[in-house]
Amino acid sequence: MDWKSRPSSRIRAIGRSDVADILKLSERPEIISFAGGLPDPDTFLVDEIARVAAEVLTDTGRAALGYGPTPGITPMREWLAERMTGWGRPTRVAETLVTTGGIAALDLLAGVLVDPGDVVVVGEPAYLAALHVFRSYRSQFAGVEVDQLGMVPDSLETALAELQHRGVKPALIYTVPSFQNPSGATLPGDRRRQLVDIAARFGVPIVADEAYRDLRFEGTSPPLLSALDPDNAIHINTFSKFFNPGMRLGWITAPAALIEPLIVAKQTQDQCSSTLGQYMCRAFARHGFVDRQIARAIEIYTRKRDAMVRALRTHMPPGVTFTRPEGGFYVWLTLPPGIDSGALLDTAINRENVAYVPGSSFFHHSEGQRHLRLCYSYVAETTIDEGIARLAGLLGHALDNL
Numbered sequence: 155m156d157w158k159s160r161p162s163s164r165i166r167a168i169g170r171s172d173v174a175d176i177l178k179l180s181e182r183p184e185i186i187s188f189a190g191g192l193p194d195p196d197t198f199l200v201d202e203i204a205r206v207a208a209e210v211l212t213d214t215g216r217a218a219l220g221y222g223p224t225p226g227i228t229p230m231r232e233w234l235a236e237r238m239t240g241w242g243r244p245t246r247v248a249e250t251l252v253t254t255g256g257i258a259a260l261d262l263l264a265g266v267l268v269d270p271g272d273v274v275v276v277g278e279p280a281y282l283a284a285l286h287v288f289r290s291y292r293s294q295f296a297g298v299e300v301d302q303l304g305m306v307p308d309s310l311e312t313a314l315a316e317l318q319h320r321g322v323k324p325a326l327i328y329t330v331p332s333f334q335n336p337s338g339a340t341l342p343g344d345r346r347r348q349l350v351d352i353a354a355r356f357g358v359p360i361v362a363d364e365a366y367r368d369l370r371f372e373g374t375s376p377p378l379l380s381a382l383d384p385d386n387a388i389h390i391n392t393f394s395k396f397f398n399p400g401m402r403l404g405w406i407t408a409p410a411a412l413i414e415p416l417i418v419a420k421q422t423q424d425q426c427s428s429t430l431g432q433y434m435c436r437a438f439a440r441h442g443f444v445d446r447q448i449a450r451a452i453e454i455y456t457r458k459r460d461a462m463v464r465a466l467r468t469h470m471p472p473g474v475t476f477t478r479p480e481g482g483f484y485v486w487l488t489l490p491p492g493i494d495s496g497a498l499l500d501t502a503i504n505r506e507n508v509a510y511v512p513g514s515s516f517f518h519h520s521e522g523q524r525h526l527r528l529c530y531s532y533v534a535e536t537t538i539d540e541g542i543a544r545l546a547g548l549l550g551h552a553l554d555n556l
C-alpha cells in the first residue's frame with residue numbers, strides 16, 4: 155500500500171508538524187532545548203500521586219477502572235464548577251465538560267463550531283497546535299495583532315468589520331489571555347472587557363484558552379473573559395501545566411446549550427476522558443495537593459524565568475528585544491531587521507546545540523521570521539545561561555554578517 159498518498163485532505167491540510175520534530179530534540183542530551191513547552195517533572199508531586207492512586211482504588215474500587223459518563227464524572231464536574239465560580243464565572247455542573255487535555259477541548263469546539271471554509275479569527279502570533287486543529291477542520295484564518303499586552307482590541311474590531319463588510323461571519327475568535335503561548339503576553343482587564351464587548355457586538359463566540367492561568371508569578375489575575383460574558387465567552391483549560399500532562403485532562407466551561415453538542419462530538423472523539431485520572435485528580439484536589447503543586451511550580455518557574463531574563467540581558471546583542479512574562483512558560487524574542495530565525499535554526503541545533511521554535515511557526519501564513527519563542531520551563535535552571543550565551547553568539551555572528 156502506498157500509505158503516503160492515503161491521508162485524507164483533512165489531515166493533509168494540517169501540513170507537516172514542526173513541533174513533533176522539535177520536541178524530539180529534548181531527548182538529545184547535548185542540546186539545550188528551549189523549544190518544547192513541557193512542564194518541569196520536578197513540579198510533579200509523585201508521592202502524593204501514588205497516595206491518591208491507592209486511595210482511589212480502595213475507595214471507588216472498580217468504578218475508577220470502568221468507562222465514565224461522556225461529560226465527566228459528577229464529582230469532577232462539581233469541583234470544576236466550584237473552581238470556575240470561585241474565579242468569578244458562576245457555573246453549573248451542566249456548563250462543564252471534562253476533556254482529554256487542552257487540545258482535545260479545542261478539537262471538540264472546532265468540530266462543533268467550524269464548518270469547512272469558515273473563518274477563525276486568531277491573535278498572531280498564535281498557539282501553533284491551535285492553528286493545526288482549526289486547519290484540520292478546513293478553516294480559513296483572519297489574523298489579529300498581538301502586542302506586549304496580548305490581542306489588540308482595535309485590530310480585532312477592524313478585522314471583524316472588514317469580514318462583515320464582505321458578508322463573512324467568523325466561526326469563532328481564539329485567544330490565550332494569560333501568559334500567551336508564544337508571546338508570554340497577558341491581557342489586562344480593560345482589554346478583556348473591550349474584547350468581549352467587540353465579540354458580542356459582532357455576534358462571534360470568543361474562545362479563551364487559559365492553559366497557563368494558574369502559573370502567575372507576580373501581580374493579580376485579571377477577570378476571566380467568561381466571567382465578563384458568560385454567554386459568549388467560552389473557557390477552555392488543561393491540567394497539563396499545573397497537574398501533569400500524563401493524566402490527559404482538561405475542561406470546557408460554556409453555556410449548557412453548547413455543552414450538549416460538545417457531548418455529541420465527544421462521543422465520537424473518545425467517549426469519555428480517563429475515569430481513573432478524573433477520580434485521582436478530584437482526590438488530589440480534595441487533599442489540597444493541587445494548590446501545593448501550583449505553589450511549587452510557581453517557585454520553580456519564577457527562578458527559571460528570572461535566570462532566562464538575566465541571561466538575555468547579559469548576552470543578547472544590541473537590537474534584540476524580549477518579553478518578561480509575569481507567568482507561564484515563554485519568552486518571545488524580536489530580532490533586528492534582516493535576521494531570519496528559521497534560517498538560523500539548523501545551525502543553532504547542529505553547531506551550537508541549542509534549540510528554539512522559529513517565529514514563523516506561530517503565524518497562519520509566512521510571517522514571524524524576525525521572532526522566536528524560548529521556553530524556560532523544562533530546561534535545567536543551571537543550563538539556561540549557557541544556552542542563551544550560545545544563541546546570543548549565533549545571533550551576534552549573523553548580525554556581523556548582514
Ligand SMILES: Cc1ncc(COP(=O)(O)O)c(C=O)c1O
Nearest residue numbers: 191255256257281335365392394
Ligand atoms: C495555550 C495552550 N493550550 C493548550 C495546550 C495543550 O494542552 P494539552 O497538552 O492538555 O492538550 C497547550 C500546551 O502547550 C497550550 O500552550
